[in-house]
Amino acid sequence: MNTTAMTPEASVGKPAINALSLGAGVQSSALLVAACRGLVEKFDVCIFADTGWESITVYQHLLRLERLAAAHHIPVVRVGAGNIRLDALNPASRFASMPLFTLAPNGQRGMARRQCTSSYKISPLKKEVRRRLGYPHPRRVPAAVWAQMAIGISVDEIGRARDSDVRYMRNTFPLLDLGWRRSDCLSYLAENGLADTPRSSCVGCPFHSDDFWADLKSNQPLEWASAVAFDHAIRNGSARATANGHPLRGQFFLHRQRIPLDQVVLRPRAGGEPEQGCGPWTCPATPPAGGGGDAAGDAGRGVA
């Protein structure tokens, strides 16, 4: 596989910036450490797109990464478009729809459209890249000016590799070149004192497995309470749609069983249930490049 996504127009010259999309999960953390150790090309900058609702363990881990990167003269910047939790509950804020589970009055089940990855991760990251290239929106970026963006995709997740959808950015996948699986990343992180690297994703992401929810409930009671309160608050639709006179016909839920989160009988699997983290181009169920609509579907109703 050609692990560098190229568009013909931008296939000349060298990148103006060699960046890492730092999700602060296992794979992107391994890439940052590998860059610090000289195993992969050093990054000019690592960009963390913050939804504002990551677990405290992710933010603590990010602080460790920032210290490590600083010691190797690699800047880490945090970008964002707000706080996904607060924005969803604020009638004055635009609600970037999360992939919530829906239950229609007739019992039909579906999922809401997913806009959160684009709004809270991809857009802020693109904005930062444009800014660093010297062509902030709406300036046109010349064809010969582009950034290389390393994405933490391991061999066992090769199906999640996605091209960038803009000419000024080309995604690369150094872990595929290294032939590393997620287990290799975990071993490498352990060798470098980061054995407890968490998965990164929003605390209240509907894609979470029962394993995650059970662990959150047992070990992070404040974050569990935050997710439970959010689940209750979004039951009848987004605050903004409701305030604008467009209440949801049906209900939203964080858990796939479509019952209140604090009433779900969680069934974590022995040995752990596979769960993917969430990054700008690696969110769960992100459709392949050119692959059409949201794989999470829109069987239910999105919100205004």
Ligand code: SF4
């Ligand atoms: S972790 Fe879930 S809720 Fe957060 S941006 Fe990704 S898909 Fe959306």
